[in-house]
Amino acid sequence: MGRSPCCSKVGLKRGPWSTKEDTLLANYIHQHGEGQWRSLPKQAGLLRCGKSCRLRWMNYLRPGIKRGNISEDEEDLIVRLHGLLGNRWSLIAGRLPGRTDNEIKNYWNTHLLKKLNTAGINPIPHKTLPKKQRTKAPRVKPTADDQQQVNPIKVYLPKPIRVSSSVFSRTQSYDSLVSGSTSSSEGSGEPAEKLTEVASYVPCPPLFELDDESCGGDFLIEECIPA
DNA sequence: AAAGGAGTCAACCGCCTATTA
DNA sequence: GTAATAGGCGGTTGACTCCTT
Structure with missing residues (x-):
């Protein structure tokens, strides 16, 4: 089947x-709400x-x-x-x-x-998500009742790994790790040592490497990431 | 002051999934 | 069950700005 283009591009800005x-867009959405994106431009008078x-x-x-101004905490x-x-x-944005x-x-x-590259950290600690697992929430808007009943989205995570507090503390910012200004590595000046310490920062092993049996139970993402 | 390079970010593109007919 | 449609997403591009030479 052929995919129709999202819209005729002729004459569109x-x-x-x-x-x-x-202003036109914002006014229209304030009056009519989000959605119906295909017909929206015409009705809102937008090309x-x-x-x-x-x-x-x-x-x-x-x-x-x-x-702008993404804080250290957000980073x-x-x-x-x-x-x-x-x-x-989009999932990450949902938490910020x-x-x-x-x-x-x-x-x-x-x-x-x-x-991360500067600090010698592999920025891809996870595997690419298999296409099968690309799931989305149903597009239908849940009713108030549904929202009470609906299960929270579960994300399969491996068992938490205890990382020695000597490597980093919970309050230690990512910046300080990357810059190497930790108290433990201060003055050591050993690049390899620093690299190992920073690598330990990666919070969990690859997320989708585990099959269901070996997963060790489901965890809500909330248990791993503070809201 | 001008030119060129690097960095940033808004917007586009194309694919995928869910829904509807 | 199938095709068409709509919405959503991640990757990429290109225009703009800032910095360096």
């Missing part, structure tokens, strides 16, 4: 959004593809979006979550209120990858 377009409208709303116009959380989830940017998947993805590619 591309590139950066003007403030007028932003844009529906996907483009959705992206603009999700990454820029949506209320509550924080922009730390991104690295931890990436270690667990890999390039599942006000942050978008696009922003996190950009931040990872421009800042964190470099930082």
Whole structure:
């Protein structure tokens, strides 16, 4: 079967959004709510593809979006979550209120990858997620009743690994690890030693390496990552 | 001051999955 | 059961800005 294009590109505007377009989109969504992205541009009077409208709303116009100034805590959380989830940017973004998947993805590619590489850390501690396991939540909006009954999304995690507090403390930021300014490595100046210590930071072994039997039970991601 | 390189990030592309007809 | 459609996602691109020479 042929895939129809998401929209006819003839006559549609591309590139950066003007403030007028932003206003039109935001006003329309405030009045009618999100969704119906295909028909939205026409009804809102925008010469844009529906996907483009959705992206603009999700990454820029949506209320509550924080922009820039990713804090050390957030950075730390991104690295931890990436270690667990890999390039599942939308999932990672879901754990960082006000942050978008696009922003996190950009931040990872421009800042964190470099930082990790500099520190000699393999930024891909997990295996690529098998395509089969790419699951999504049902698109139907749950009712209030459903939300009470619905099971939280479970993520299979291996058993937690105890890492000696001499390697790093819970309060130690990722930055301090990468920069090597830990008290334990201070002054040692031994690159190999530092590398080993930092490698221990990777919070869990590869997430999807384990089959169901060897998994050792399911854990909620909340148990591993502080909200 | 100008040119070129590097860094950043908004937006696009194409694929995948879920839903609907 | 199958095809079409819609929404969502991750990867990539390219325009813009900043920095260095």
